[in-house]
Amino acid sequence: MPDIREWKDIDAAWLSEALQAGGVDAKVSAFEAGKVGTGQIGDCVRFRLDYASAPPDAPATIVGKFPSEGAESRATGVQLGNYHREVKFYQLLQPDARISTPHCYFTDVNEETHDFVLMMSDLAPAEQGDQLAGVTLDQTRLVLDEAAKLHSAFWQDEKLDDFSWVMNTRNAPDPIPPELVVQLWDGFKARYGSRVTPQARQVGDAMSRNLDGYNDAREGPKCLIHSDFRPDNMMFNPADPDKPVTVVDWQSFGYGPGGADVGYFIAGAIDPETRRAHESELLDLYLSKMSTLGADDYSRDIFLPHYVAGAYQHFFTAFFAAMLVTQTPRGDDMFFRMANGAVDLIADHDALDWFN
Incomplete structure (x- = not known):
């Protein structure tokens, strides 16, 4: 070997x-x-x-x-x-x-x-998705189909809870002390100043100081989730009917609510106007596919809080990663696309005050 x-x-x-x-x-x-x-x-x-x-x-x-x-x-x-x-x-x-x-x-x-x-x-000629450019509705439908495949494959699979290397399991270490989250959020605000909108400050101030509330919002049926489910981690090839989209970058997967991946993706990949016009249809598509694949107990009422929690996770990833990885201009633009898209989704679902 x-x-x-x-x-x-x-x-x-x-x-x-x-x-x-x-x-x-x-x-x-x-x-x-x-x-x-x-x-x-x-x-x-x-x-x-x-x-x-x-x-x-x-x-x-x-x-x-x-x-x-x-x-x-x-x-x-x-x-x-x-x-x-x-x-x-x-x-x-x-x-x-x-x-x-x-x-x-x-x-x-x-x-x-x-x-x-x-x-x-090598997935060429497939092309990597672009967080900054976003995705089309047709691409979104393909992605949600793949999400349902993943989530249904490990739907309420409790054996995942035994693995220490799967995030958010009972045996997984918590590598992120709460005080570090506060420190990174305060540093993010200081670094980027007025680029951080008032609504983003509201979300970040509340979330960074109440991680227990964020975790409570993710309670319910669990499965294997990608946890960084965004266009940059996908390869698109519309000419391949068998693999029109392939998901890569399996560095952050965890045991959590499937709807979180959906909210995470939609919050940052679709512009707010398009999302508002097609959101209900897209969520129905995902839930219908989940039911077809055996996860027929994932009702819309259970799903929606997970969906909004995914937007919060998207926001968290944006500021957290921005402060820990090597800073680049594209990286900064990408992280703000993520943060602002998440805030728009959170606001549209009347969830700005979730953690206050």
Whole structure:
């Protein structure tokens, strides 16, 4: 089996071993490598392969994921257990997840240092979603279909509660002290000043100081949720009828309410006017698919608080991540798109005072 190494240290022999671990009996003779994507916590690299010998279906390219080269982002990935968690998803949960994910050739993690490697199928010509550009209604419908597949696959599956590497389980450590949340929110307001709207300040002030209230809003039936369910973590290919959207970045998944993923996605991916015009139809679509797939006890009354809690989670992710990852102009714009979209959804559902 291959060892764990940085992408710049990978050679042809290592790539051959990784492919063989994934069932491809090939020998790589040469390759080119370069970074792809816009990940905040992990770095993705595309490898273009030349073979000395290979079967006809051997991939021309594969994509590897590695710890971020940015020191702040890498430290965050280690502190939050993101690298370890993603490897565990592909090793143990992917086969039963129903949702469309990349094929994994090889993955491993050092559980002490959190160094890891994840070698996956290259999804090109699929294109990465863009949080800033948002998504179309047709794309939204595809995404909600995938969400229902994931949530129904592990609907009220209590065995997840035993895993320490699944977030929000009874055995999972809490890596985020409440005082850190307050500190990061206050720092966010200080850094960005007037860019933080009055309504956003209202939401952040209340939420950062009452995390118990936020957790109470997520009570109810649980399942496996992605927890960072947004366009940047999705690859879209409308020309592929079997996999028009594939969900990536399994660093933050948890045991929680399915509606939270839906609210998280819709809050940041659709402009407020479009959301208001089509929200009811989209939620009906998700709940109908859940019922078809066996989760027929997820009523709209139970779902809606989870949906709004997902918008709060989206807001939380925006300010929390902004203060912990390496700062970039695109990152700042993305985090404000997330925060402001979340506040709009929260306000439209009369939930601005949830935690006061």
